[in-house]
Amino acid sequence: MGKKPLKFNSKVIHGGQQPDCAYGAVMAPIYQTSTYAQSTPGNHKGYEYSRTANPTRTALENALACIENGNYGLAFASGLAAIDAVIKLLQPGDEVLSTNDLYGGSYRLFKQIFERYGIIFKFVGMQNAGNIARHINSKTKLIWVETPTNPMMNIIDIMAISKLAKQYNVLLAVDNTFATPYLQTPLDLGADIVMHSATKYLGGHSDVVVGALIVRNKELAKRLYFIQNASGAICGPMDSFLVLRGIKTLHVRMQRHCENGRAIALFLVKHPKIEKVYYPGLEDHPNHDIAKSQMKDYGGMISFVTKGSSYEDAIALVERLQVFTLAESLGGVESLAGHPASMTHASIPKEEREKSGVVDAMVRLSVGIEDIDDLIADLEQALG
Ligand SMILES: *Cc1c(COP(=O)(O)O)cnc(C)c1O
Numbered sequence: 001m002g003k004k005p006l007k008f009n010s011k012v013i014h015g016g017q018q019p020d021c022a023y024g025a026v027m028a029p030i031y032q033t034s035t036y037a038q039s040t041p042g043n044h045k046g047y048e049y050s051r052t053a054n055p056t057r058t059a060l061e062n063a064l065a066c067i068e069n070g071n072y073g074l075a076f077a078s079g080l081a082a083i084d085a086v087i088k089l090l091q092p093g094d095e096v097l098s099t100n101d102l103y104g105g106s107y108r109l110f111k112q113i114f115e116r117y118g119i120i121f122k123f124v125g126m127q128n129a130g131n132i133a134r135h136i137n138s139k140t141k142l143i144w145v146e147t148p149t150n151p152m153m154n155i156i157d158i159m160a161i162s163k164l165a166k167q168y169n170v171l172l173a174v175d176n177t178f179a180t181p182y183l184q185t186p187l188d189l190g191a192d193i194v195m196h197s198a199t200k201y202l203g204g205h206s207d208v209v210v211g212a213l214i215v216r217n218k219e220l221a222k223r224l225y226f227i228q229n230a231s232g233a234i235c236g237p238m239d240s241f242l243v244l245r246g247i248k249t250l251h252v253r254m255q256r257h258c259e260n261g262r263a264i265a266l267f268l269v270k271h272p273k274i275e276k277v278y279y280p281g282l283e284d285h286p287n288h289d290i291a292k293s294q295m296k297d298y299g300g301m302i303s304f305v306t307k308g309s310s311y312e313d314a315i316a317l318v319e320r321l322q323v324f325t326l327a328e329s330l331g332g333v334e335s336l337a338g339h340p341a342s343m344t345h346a347s348i349p350k351e352e353r354e355k356s357g358v359v360d361a362m363v364r365l366s367v368g369i370e371d372i373d374d375l376i377a378d379l380e381q382a383l384g
Pocket of ligand 1: 105150175178199211
């Protein structure tokens, strides 16, 4: 590539990529191999064993680093494996400060696995960055942020929190799964670590489970590579290829996800059966201004609550949808609908769930890139 840095829409296609050195293949080949021939012991072409490194995974890791404006990328077997690696930077007695409406799987990993190893997790509302400082003490080593949050679509001011993190010498990690680097690049806003469930928008086709970390700092990267190799939850070559292929259309998919998301949010706001719509693009969203300043657009994730609905009513509603598929997950080309209380957030106790607003009547949509008329007609019939 030339000297001038590429724009985002070019980076998703070319970032960190070179034609393969063997035959000039334009797309990184799937190096489905565990090991590599050596001419004499220790003399090899840069790869020894595929847990440590694999050329297809390297191609993905380079692309990840490039699109998030980082220096180092790491690809894992799942988003949770990536989070697991970050928490393994810590020692017993260390504290983690996290958002209170966290992805259910992250919450479960923190509470049910890592608390047993003496790491302490505190969950606080972070929509008002001024609230956070009083929860930081000498044991706090990491702040874990999701924005937009799942499923409340709360927006957290990454730059304000990164200033605090630097002041107290605490690492800041941002789960950027919902936004993707198309909408926001947390490293540019002062975060130390960006994490992805690449299963979602980066892969984009609901055909793979992969996780990612991206950092700028060399020492931090070294420690994470050590953990990745030592613990071994790496992304395989086929899965690396699929995410790499997904990333090449991230910008065009995201553009359509945002367009469709906006149209559906506006449709729901006007619908007589809707009580509340959670979408950061709406002007009455409590942190709309922060969303506007740190995001390029507002994405395709929407949650809503219907008037007077019970747990069963909400389930019946998602069952009536026909174009939207009732399923866990998000970020694929196809539209999905879910019921957080019984699905993604079932592992969080009801009391905890409701404290952060995840009521039984809530429905969450991952708006896909189908024709908007079909999506709105489907919601219309399911609500009617
Ligand atoms: C899905 C998801 C994860 C977990 O990723 P997996 O790839 O399923 O392990 C973490 N954070 C968010 C926001 C997610 O949506």
